[in-house]
Amino acid sequence: MKHLISVIIPIYKVEKYLKQCIDSILNQTYKHIEIILVDDGSPDKCGKICDEYANKDNRIRVIHKSNGGLSDARNCGIKIARGDYIIFVDSDDYINEEMCEKLLFYAITYKVDIVSCNFSYVYNNQLKENNMSINEKIFFDSGRNILKKYFFDYSVDLNVVWNKIYKKELFFISEKIFFPKGKYYEDNFTVYKLYNKAKKVILLNEVLYYYVKREDAITSKFTxxxxxxxxxxxxxxxxxxxxxxxxxxxxxxxxxxxxxxxxxxxxxxxxxxxxxxxxxxxxxxxxxxxxxxxxxxxxxxxxxxxxxxxxxxxxxxxxxxx
Structure with missing residues (x-):
């Protein structure tokens, strides 16, 4: 497989978690990747850490920009991505070493536009299974039918953007799809449009993404x-x-x-x-x-x-x- 994967990481005030995140991507079994680190005006040492990693590995590209929020950072990554496929990873999370290889394998072998894997929550370094997943090992369907599951079947967690691989052209064919700047629930504005564009989707019931519940995270009140x-x-x-x-x-x-x-x-x-x-x-x-x-x-x-x-x-x- 010679397809290039662009892994986009928006970064802001995650100095404590960033190295684990980047290391998990550098250690992928699939090596033909570019890693786009978007330093979204982070006031800590994140920008310096990004530059240090870029000096060590020429697959890393760093963008330093003024703070515009998560959506704006992701959009910057999408616009410069050179890959045939895109994966988003949040900078306080990390991924299984086989995530890129396995998601790309299913995307290429079965000629699908989106492959979504299962994930685990990480609490104080302890893994907790995500119960909102499919029962089958692999579930195939059209993008339109997945869209219906997304809206009408709440037993399956299809909303998040970061546990998936996307054919890059989905963001640009017929109409451009970007994340809404300055909004909460940015995935709710975006993921459903990608499903609707996808001709075929695979849901893979294998944990390849690790969502870290941060100790220093502040639970937001509904404002x-x-x-x-x-x-x-x-x-x-x-x-x-x-x-x-x-x-x-x-x-x-x-x-x-x-x-x-x-x-x-x-x-x-x-x-x-x-x-x-x-x-x-x-x-x-x-x-x-x-x-x-x-x-x-x-x-x-x-x-x-x-x-x-x-x-x-x-x-x-x-x-x-x-």
Whole structure:
């Protein structure tokens, strides 16, 4: 296999974890890779560490840029990537030494656009299995059917961007796909579009990625910005489906309504948040017209839509949460 893989690593304030991450990529059994280290204006020694590694291995390319956030850093990597395939690795995580080789093997052998592997959480250096995975060792399907699993089958974790290999052309054919700058939940704006473009996808039930739960990580409260960005990616579903076929419009209509209703279920929403949700109610109801004819609707979604339409949903949720 002579295909070049571009491994893109966005970097910000991860001095403690960065070397383990880079080492795990340098030690890959598949050697024909380029490693793009995007120093996103990190105020610690990350930039220096990147340059030290670049001096040791000519497969490493370093970008030093002003801080623009995770999405902006990933986008910078995508734009300069020379590879036929792209893998994203977060800079506080690390990967199995065979990840590149195995994901590329399945991509080439079965001529698929995306291969997704399983992952483990790492707590204090202890591995914990990810329960949201397929039962089969290998699961094949079309990108459109994987998109349906992504939105309608919550037993499978398909949302994250970093446990996959992508054919690079997916980001550029027909329309360019980049991560939204300055938004929370950047994967929610992006991954579904890649699935929709993919002709064929493989889900591989083998742990090849290690997601590190950092000791110094601060658990973010759900803020007004979190809520606003959540509403933004819901609107993005409608925007994306505007010029698409009826099937994708039907999928996105159900997905958007379900996501909107789920926002009400978040604990500890304050009055400002409820008011923001209510401001979007008319928009969501307008976009949900024809729901009864949508082949992906079910009794539950129709029931919840009726509760929303007649101003009962908010009170129903408040009572249920008591």
């Amino acid at each position: 007004l910005k979190h809520l606003n960005d959540s509403l933004e990616y819901i609107k993005d579903y409608y925007i994306y489906s505007n010029n698409k076929d009826n099937d994708i419009k039907n999928i996105m209509q159900i997905a958007a309504l379900k996501q909107y209703l789920n926002l009400y279920k978040i604990r500890n929403l304050n009055n400002k948040m409820f008011n923001l949700l209510k401001l979007e109610r008319t928009f969501i109801l307008e976009k949900s017209k024809g729901l009864i004819e949508n082949p992906y609707r079910n009794f539950k979604i129709i029931k919840n839509y009726i509760l929303l339409k007649y101003n009962i949903w908010e009170y129903y949720i408040k009572i249920r949460n008591k």
